[in-house]
Amino acid sequence: MSLGARFLALAAACAFFELAGSAAPAAEIPLEQRRSGYELMAPETRAIQDDDATNPGMLWVLDGETLWNRKAGAADRACGDCHGDARASMKGVAARYPAFDPARGRPVNLEQRINACRSDRQKAPPLAYESKELLALSAYVARQSRGLPIDVTIDARTRPFLEAGRETFSRRQGQLNLACAQCHDDHWSAKLAGSPITQAHPTGYPLYRLEWQSLGSLERRLRGCLAGMRAEPYAYGAPEFVDLALYLMWRARGMKLEAPAVRP
């Protein structure tokens, strides 16, 4: 669908929300009614994701495995030199991110964690967001948590950031004056321009989106949503995005990770 058509559809949805129940506050989805976007996909797209032989995200996973074992930076160390076999050491890690980083005093996402390791331990320059290398490494790490339940830690240190993420999720923004929650909490059983509105559970990131013809991070997806709302997208790695990701992961707590997922 073209961007213009998508904008028109969103504008129509916006007008619809204005008419239908603008007074009703967004309600969180009951835990037992939560659905991964996987369940809303066509059987053909599910089949692509289900088979590693056809899932194009596995190309990035394989690249990530190569990078994991390649020495880099002034320290001339590979990820594997400290962390060993990722299949054991990285199991369940992606399901816990964003996680609190005492050095920064705030939660960091998986990409920031990888880059922190690069600059602190490997003495290598950080990888650019959405670069092939960073996507490959995060896909490889996330792959080790496939099938495990999402389990971010919410405690006294992370709760303020969770609340900030919740606030971003439910705040109206952009020229269309829409909040994330209006689509993804209130109207997830409906359709937008013929496509199902998902519940926005980040269960499969980084994931291969057929529309992108590539693997992409959660933040790329969020930027797409924000642009569609005609709001100014936050920069990659912005605190607002990490807080929002923390809220989304908490919202999807207990759901199984599918990385690298495939989505239309």
Next chain:
Amino acid sequence: MARAVVTMAPQARRGEIVEIKTLAQHTMETGFRRTQTGELIPRDIIRTFTCTYNGVEVYRVDLHPAISANPLIAFTTVATESGMLSFQWVGDNGYAVTEIAPIRVE
């Protein structure tokens, strides 16, 4: 990194139909897109894919700009004898990737 992945059963009975799935990492840039400043992005696609079974060509595809990035090509062949299947992708800008997969036929 130009990676290609081939998935097939390593052994089969004589006369059995074997399914082969291949996935090649490639952007398949169509040559019709433009940058934000209006310059044409040159075409960069895989042009042909061939599979040979002990030196005999059993499958061939010509690829075109409308084919998606990271093309998945799945096909079948009949297991006739033990040996080697060779897969070759050839494209623009000197792109050439070869993968091999052994098969044991009983």
